[in-house]
């Protein structure tokens with residue numbers, strides 16, 4: 672079967688998007704997702720995004736997210752903006768991390784990512800601790816915060832994020848038994864009350880140019896610690912995102928998205 676896909680990215684975090692809202696595609700297994708995401712033998716991307724009908728009728732459609740390693744996960748901020756651009760109009764979208772609201776904007780989108788969660792069981796962590804100030808360390812990275820913004824994040828604040836060996840510490844922390852579902856690892860530097868610099872080791876992928884949910888989680892953790900205002904710019908290697916934590920406890924993320932190209936592939940080559 673010949674299948675169409677759209678290649679998009681948000682600040683260099685790239686996606687292969689399959690639109691199955693009209694049905695007809697075979698079941699997308701974790702193995703097929705990993706094969707398509709492979710940059711040597713597949714199409715290549717950080718995340719594979721599958722759009723489906725929401726049978727419950729609670730949303731306009733459903734967005735499923737697969738990391739490059741094939742694992743299916745709950746949320747993806749950058750892909751949400753890409754899907755908003757592709758869809759072209761406002762939409763309420765069901766994800767495994769909860770309902771999100773897309774609002775296309777010039778060259779990108781504003782996304783209501785929902786409400787953050789802070790209970791240790793909700794991250795999830797393996798055992799109880801204060802998620803705003805965790806008494807744990809990995810090498811020079813210590814005393815992180817953890818936030819679930821649909822997916823799980825741990826956030827370390829350091830004087831200079833650029834000197835952290837995230838390619839070494841990232842995989843170690845991602846796979847630590849403290850995190851039963853593994854974790855996305857964020858290393859951030861507070862520049863001033865409205866600016867944060869951020870690098871992310873993504874669960875199931877590795878270092879990426881940008882992570883939208885990482886920007887949301889990091890901004891919320893910094894706001895909870897009183898380090899920044901409730902509306903900040905988060906600068907990632909791929910560019911900036913604007914993150915606001917509203918008085919009614921919603922996370923609003925605004926930033927660009929880009930359509931790279933449209934192509935086709937033969938499903939049986941990857942199944």
Ligand SMILES: N[C@@H](CCC[C@H](N)C(=O)O)C(=O)O
Nearest residue numbers: 747748749822874882883884
């Ligand atoms: N790139 C994403 C996050 C994708 C999912 C993440 N790797 C996870 O495993 O939770 C983003 O822009 O948020």
